[in-house]
Amino acid sequence: MSHTATAIDTRRTDGASDGGRRLHALLVEFETPSAIKEAARRIRDAGFVRWDTHTPFPVHGIDEQMGIQRTKLPLLVFACGAVGCLTGLVLQWWTNASNVDLPAALNFIRGYPFQVSGKPFWSLPANIPVIFELTVLFSAFGAVFGMLVLNDLPKHYNPLFRSQRFRRVTDDRFFLCVETADPSYDPQHTPALLRSLGGTAVEEVYDEPTPPAPTRIVNRVLVVLLCLALIPPAIIAKARVSRSDSPRIHLIQDMDNQEKFKTQRAYPLFADQRVMRLPVAGAVARGELGDDAHFERGIVGNGYAEQFPAHRPEVRLTAEFLQRGHDKYGVYCAPCHGFDGSGQGRINQRAIELEEPAWVAAAALTDAERRSRPVGHLFNTITNGIRTMGPYGDRISPEDRWAIVAYVRALQRAHYPRAGDLAAVENIGPRERDGGE
Known part of the structure; x- marks a missing residue:
């Protein structure tokens, strides 16, 4: 090349x-x-x-x-x-x-x-x-x-x-x-x-x-424009540090002067002179139309329910219902409270073996204090937790919580049977007690 x-x-x-x-x-x-x-x-x-x-x-x-x-x-x-x-x-x-x-x-x-x-x-x-x-x-x-x-x-x-x-x-x-x-x-x-x-x-x-530099006239015009541009910021700065007897200029009326009443203010139209209104008698809040305090919270009136919500078809004290409570109890409750409700679950035993200083032993579900609790109180404890026990309301459905309460009552009855319970068992024939036909 x-x-x-x-x-x-x-x-x-x-x-x-x-x-x-x-x-x-x-x-x-x-x-x-x-x-x-x-x-x-x-x-x-x-x-x-x-x-x-x-x-x-x-x-x-x-x-x-x-x-x-x-x-x-x-x-x-x-x-x-x-x-x-x-x-x-x-x-x-x-x-x-x-x-x-x-x-x-x-x-x-x-x-x-x-x-x-x-x-x-x-x-x-x-x-x-x-x-x-x-x-x-x-x-x-x-x-x-x-x-x-x-x-x-x-x-x-x-x-x-x-x-x-x-x-x-x-x-x-x-x-x-x-x-x-x-x-x-x-x-x-x-x-x-x-x-x-x-x-x-x-x-x-x-x-x-x-290119040639701007002429003197151009420079003067630029200086004047710069000075004019500084006027709005100067007015704003003065307004921020001074007081005025004239009302503010509202550019957007719908935003600055809304047709509403602020909370906790007086209003002469109503008899109590208050803006805040109580809900109308019998009003139901959005999303609470099917609210059942007895079934969903274990509350009747102003206290805990003494009886199971028998009006609900999901809660029937049958053998199948108790078996369901037995299964859920074994999953959520037995690790701490034990399968017999004595409070000696595997987690509690392990914590005692490790000598954990901050460990609080699980309560025995069969003692006199828990036996005296209403069923609504036990249901509320499962739902919201108590002391060191966490809540399970977001993991266990209401019907399963009632099934667990029913099984806990069965454990308490087994530890402390009533006078007629043993007689009822003795009246059952041997083949029936052993599951015979």
């Missing part, structure tokens, strides 16, 4: 202006990657620093030929991450664990230790998430803004964009550009060096003259 070089008008390569234009750089065009790599090596050896290569695709090895140093961006990212880590650490300690009295300081920069459930004011594991997030945030800022600064970005204009030949850099041509602002640039020797690189063309790239 033959290489030809065009002649350069060296009379205008000294950086002087040409008809108001200034020589910005010399652009050399190449056809192959190997040619531009060799040219880059020679320019590097010549000591130039303000120059660059432009290729349509990455050329392997050209970084070494250009003498490009390893980027400092990783060090910058590490430094920003360290600053973010230290910031998160100090910020949380200062705001949560310090109580330094600085009378001259503003309130929002003073420490304010806050006691939460007896926990320590300063605990490193609890502060790790915020430290981690600030480390990542500062590192990301360092990577993005550091890249922009190191690459001299953003830069929306470059004189190379005016070159018609340079447009082929995105297609099939390779270019090397040496700026006239380079300290090693010489109006006589640099053009000769570029011609000797074997490029297909060498082009002078001129920068267009800077």
